[in-house]
Amino acid sequence: MRIELDGVTAVLVTGYRDGTTQVNQDAVSALAAHVSNGGVPVLTALGNTAEVHQLQGPERSAVLQAVASAGHSGTLLAGVAGPMAGMLEEIELAHALGYHAAMVHEPADPFGDGTGLVRFYTELAHMSALPLVLYLRTTRLSVAQLRDLADHQRVAGIKYARPDLHTLGSLLREGSGSRCTWINGLAEWNSPAFAAIGVTSFTSGIANARPEIAMAVHRGLSTGDLTAVHRLIEEYVGPVEALRAEGSGRYNVSVIKALLRWEGLELGGVRAPHCELDEAALARLATVSAHPSAIASATT
Template sequence: MTTTDQAPAARELPQLLSGVVAVLPTPFERTGGEVDLEALERLTAVLDSAGVHTLTALGNTGEVFQLNAEERRAVLAATARGRTRAGLIAGVTGALSEALESASEAERLGYDAVMLHDPPDPLAGERGIVGLITEFADRSPLPVVLYVRTPRLGADALAELALHPQIVGVKYARHDLHVLGTLLERPGVRDACTWTCGLAESMVAPMRALGLVGFTSGIANVRPDLSLAVWRASRAGDFDALAAALRPLLPFELLRTRAGGRHNVAVVKAALALTGADAGEVRAPCEPLDARAAEALAGIVRAWPASV
């Protein structure tokens, strides 16, 4: 990359993680189901030009667990090609050695940080997870964002990890705000890294009350302007404006999170198709929308304001 193409410097990570962090879907071709890299590059460029602060490749919305190693590498490369100014986070998973290889690839492509997914092993214990994350952070060539999604890590373990010098951010994607609130009151924990609402627009308001300004977003893939309006109100601490900006978006988020989130990705992809940016279907075990949900989604998207 040329100097003008370089990613934002690491010193800017707190600002990147305090903004809108869009989690990109992985588009699939309608015929054959292969990854549509051109569509991904276009989508990345659209979000980048719209002013979305940070883009996450290979998050859960990107169906990371449905992709093989070759596809994951291709997704990282296509996202990097589409980016001009936004920050880039690479989701990584798999065995420790595989995750570290992915982190090295992300560094080569100009990513700013990596996000280690929660270990999928159902037998993983708390100390084992802490050990895995600590070793990954110790050896990662890029700063690490901690993804907190399951209840397997208690407050003591989270505080320990947040204080790790290589962990620069925490994407908090749990609803137990009482745990988060007490955790942030521990000495040094709040300021050790940047804390981000990891549950998208639906939880921005309560997490903003605890001081978290940035948030992840799926809606930003479809209407980045609406997500950015939410962020501006969040940054200002204007809860009346925040409530107004969130109001048209909450039905969309409710559709994504119902039934344990089984339609989380399908809602985003179907909304993209409705707005002329087809990203294909989801791969199993994600589930496509049924006719009733698709009709509801179409009504939600039609009700969105034309501009903000």
């Protein structure tokens, strides 16, 4: 089983109308088309940047349908979260809509160690209509458990957002998971560190608004032009991501939606516990030049 997951994976935001009252399927579809036309090869519906944990079942279905309707020619990932039974239902819908794999959010249940997680992922993989991409954020899985999951025939990729990059480096050196694709789940900001151990594919929120920047970062990683990558990070990616990460990520989504407004795409507000940008945060974001010299040179 091989799903094309190399390169940039854009994690799409969810568009609303009337503030955050309803999912705006037209806006979601327009966003997916915008990112696809920007050359991004992999689109994820219902990632964390989509506020997936604040969406009800029918709203998640609406997002899946809207992204699928955009006609993306690359890979489509459907994010799934919550109880396993609900995940399987949403995976069935995603399969029918033409998605290529399901991106599995790490269970939020506070109980359960690595053994429980392995059982959860293994059972889900066995029953899923689609291959899985595991989104890993905590260190509950041991090295041996990571190795076994990476070698599972129904695991197409692992989105690695754990803080222990040395563990991933050890697994890569021993050739673990040769059938799956390892993806940097910590975005452009951390891409040089991941590239140093051989992982140049990464997820991106910035790609919602500025796909050319995400693609330029990946091009620099792939060609070894780290000077260009570091300039992009210093002049654009770094300031944007620092603001997104502030206060345990309270502005994670609102920053992207503000950037989208500046690109002429209105995706509405954000639902609690996410926060809208206050005046000071918006002013800080505005100081990030729309076309700094690094971007002008790196994206041409």
